[in-house]
Amino acid sequence: MTISLLSAHTLLASYAVTGLLTVVLLIVTRRSWRALLIAAAVGAGVGVLLTWWLGDVIDVLGVAPTSVDRVWVAVACALLAVAVVGLVRGRALTKGIAAVLVPAAVLSAGLAVNRDAGLFPTVTEALGQSHIRALRLPDDRHPSGQQADVAHWQAPADMPRTGRYGSVTIPGSVSRFPARPAVVYLPPAALVEHAPMLPVVVMLSGQGPGAAPANIVEAGRMASRLDALAAEHHGLAPIVVMPDQLGEATRNPMCVDGPLGDSATYLTRDVPDWVREHLHVAAGPSNWAISGFSQGGTCALQLGATDPDLFGSWIDVSGQLGPTLQDRSDTVARGFGGDERAYEDAQPLRILQQDAPYSASAAFIAAGADDHRYGPNVQRVAAAAEAAGVQVTAHLVPDGGHDWHTAGHALQEGVAWFMRRTGLAEPR
The missing domain is CATH 3.40.50.1820 (Alpha/Beta hydrolase fold, catalytic domain)
Incomplete structure (x- = not known):
């Protein structure tokens, strides 16, 4: 509960796990690279549009997204799209790796955005306590x-x-x-x-x-x-x-x-x-x-x-x-x-x-x-x-x-x- 969410060690550990999962998923789905690249591009585009719509047009938080917000939402959406391809086209092992990549990608993006804003220093604060x-x-x-x-x-x-x-x-x-x-x-x-x-x-x-x-x-x-x-x-x-x-x-x-x-x-x-x-x-x-x-x-x-x-x-x-x-x-x-x-x-x-x-x-x-x-x-x-x-x-x-x-x-x-x-x- 007291683990620092702003520590470089925490972020690097999350990035390493997410990166490793992504590389392994690419290896085991090498016959679907074209689909993976298309999915990643589409996902990144959706992420860019999402931050623009929610942050600039609707202004849900009253604060414009920073460059860090935009980049990491795009990265997260790209990884999620890649994971979807693995879940749809892959066998049992591929599906398992893709399933784990989903929360890992969301966590990495969330940690990056949180560190940029300096909002939640620890898990306790992130849980509203x-x-x-x-x-x-x-x-x-x-x-x-x-x-x-x-x-x-x-x-x-x-x-x-x-x-x-x-x-x-x-x-x-x-x-x-x-x-x-x-x-x-x-x-x-x-x-x-x-x-x-x-x-x-x-x-x-x-x-x-x-x-x-x-x-x-x-x-x-x-x-x-x-x-x-x-x-x-x-x-x-x-x-x-x-x-x-x-x-x-x-x-x-x-x-x-x-x-x-x-x-x-x-x-x-x-x-x-x-x-x-x-x-x-x-x-x-x-x-x-x-x-x-x-x-x-x-x-x-x-x-x-x-x-x-x-x-x-x-x-x-x-x-x-x-x-x-x-x-x-x-x-x-x-x-x-x-x-x-x-x-x-x-x-x-x-x-x-x-x-x-x-x-x-x-x-x-x-x-x-x-x-x-x-x-x-x-x-x-x-x-x-x-x-x-x-x-x-x-x-x-x-x-x-x-x-x-x-x-x-x-x-x-x-x-x-x-x-x-x-x-x-x-x-x-």
Whole structure:
């Protein structure tokens, strides 16, 4: 269950088995090579058309297929077509080899696509489960009352070298939103006696198959990234709270209050109330940031625009321009109960323009340089935010796409930016 699905060893082993099966099948069906070549060509063509139709035309995942996706789907379909020839024309041995090639080809392609996106690090996550244990909150319930400051903070000798993370339950007491368990990261400075009051980053995952708060630490490797930031700053880093804004992996309430659930109230009332009650956190919007990747980035833009008195900073990584389902009509119908006015009023770029100036807000807006679908949004959002008075930092991740490799890097850069803004790190 804990075997790495991103390891080169795992991928090479799968490729070796698939390649060996293919070679053996070609040898035992040598009298049908012409049929095999035709099948492989047809299969590859079907794979190309499949990725184009599902990824570019229908847009089933909301993300355009990468070159790796296209190549491996074509390869998998070619191998499947070859296997079909073996199953139809071959004898018992040939049929057996062809039957084993089918799952081997699918597995190899799936591993390649998964590694490209960095989505499921282990078998556990691929099965929709998580090995994240419940978080043990610090026993010390008496904060020092002093906000952490690099100029005065001295790490005690017994401070842990790394932070701690785990799952917690944040109930929808006000919103009644059916959230799944959240994940919370506590930096080393939060684990000592009389811990300082630390800033907070609320961080949201994307939406789609397998989407969950755990993606942030498992696929995005945020715990180790945050530990690295804390190690550079004497154990200081923000407390990062990763709540569930979806309810289900493939559900999208769009971080608004509507027919799909009161996700906005959950994030702006229930989550902050729980955080203030259970953790040693600094007060005031200058010490709170909302952040996220993909759909979570869209939410960060929305809540940064609508709730500047709660979130003085927002980190939008690869987000859209506003709450979106399949298209505008679908969004209005399902997400806003057919209310066009409510839909228009929920558009963050419009809100930024109407509620300007945002004299105390700041935004970190990022995307992958190779993300041709969401990357262009960086400049549009940055321009709208700057026009509204927001202090904007824009960042494009070199060679980055719309995946967790890019998201992990950009979110880490965003947290480092927020640390400088809150005084946990010295300005550059």
